[in-house]
Amino acid sequence: MNRLNLITLGVKDMIESLHFYREGLGFEVLVYGDESNPDVIFFKNSGTKISLFPIDRLVKDISTERPLELGRGFGGITLAYNGKSKEEVDEIFTLAKKAGAKVMKEPETVFWGGYSGYFQDPNGYYWEVAYGDNWEFDENDMLVIGDK
Numbered sequence: 287m288n289r290l291n292l293i294t295l296g297v298k299d300m301i302e303s304l305h306f307y308r309e310g311l312g313f314e315v316l317v318y319g320d321e322s323n324p325d326v327i328f329f330k331n332s333g334t335k336i337s338l339f340p341i342d343r344l345v346k347d348i349s350t351e352r353p354l355e356l357g358r359g360f361g362g363i364t365l366a367y368n369g370k371s372k373e374e375v376d377e378i379f380t381l382a383k384k385a386g387a388k389v390m391k392e393p394e395t396v397f398w399g400g401y402s403g404y405f406q407d408p409n410g411y412y413w414e415v416a417y418g419d420n421w422e423f424d425e426n427d428m429l430v431i432g433d434k
Contacts, residue, residue, distance in 0.1 A: 290334050293365070296341030297409045300324045303338050306408050310385020311378075333428045336365075341409075360412070364404070368429045369417040372401045378415045379403055387413075 297303040304327055307313045319325030327338040339347075345354045369375045375393045382405045383389060390412065393403035402416035422430040 292335045292337055294337045294339050294344065295409065295411055296344035297338050298341055299408065300327065300338060300340055302408050303327070306385050306387075307338070310387075311381050332426045364412045364414050366414045366416060368421060368423075369415060370421075370423065372417050375401055375403065375415050375417045379405065382413070382415075 295303075301322070301324075304315065304317065304321075304324065307327075307329070308315050314330040316328045316330060317324045318327070324338075329336040341356065345356065348354060367378055369378065372393070379389070379393055387405040387407060390404040390406055391402075393401055393415065396402045396416075398418075400416055400418040402414055404412055404414050406412055424430055
């Protein structure tokens with residue numbers, strides 16, 4: 287199991303999330319079902335894919351016998367966009383703000399020497415947007431970790 291193919295975000299409002307990610311942040315998406323009431327939304331991004339699915343249906347999909355309780359607060363998961371410059375980080379933050387993101391931390395120089403900030407999407411998911419001057423990217427714009 288040395289790969290991660292898809293990250294599914296359970297969302298409260300599919301339409302609000304569609305607008306936030308597609309119109310607000312510029313993600314190219316594929317909508318399954320009626321666009322006014324989507325069944326699932328897939329992002330056509332590079333690398334690991336992202337999907338949006340109604341959270342109430344996701345809870346039932348995981349278990350109908352022992353339904354999960356949706357908690358409040360931080361769930362210990364962040365998503366990340368790795369930029370190729372500080373300017374790119376700032377550009378993504380500008381897009382996120384215009385889309386209605388809640389800024390948790392404005393981009394700044396951070397303890398590990400990079401430049402990073404966090405915002406929250408309409409469903410409470412945290413996104414880090416970061417840049418490191420020693421980062422390398424492969425031919426698919428994916429961050430290279432360790433040896434190529």
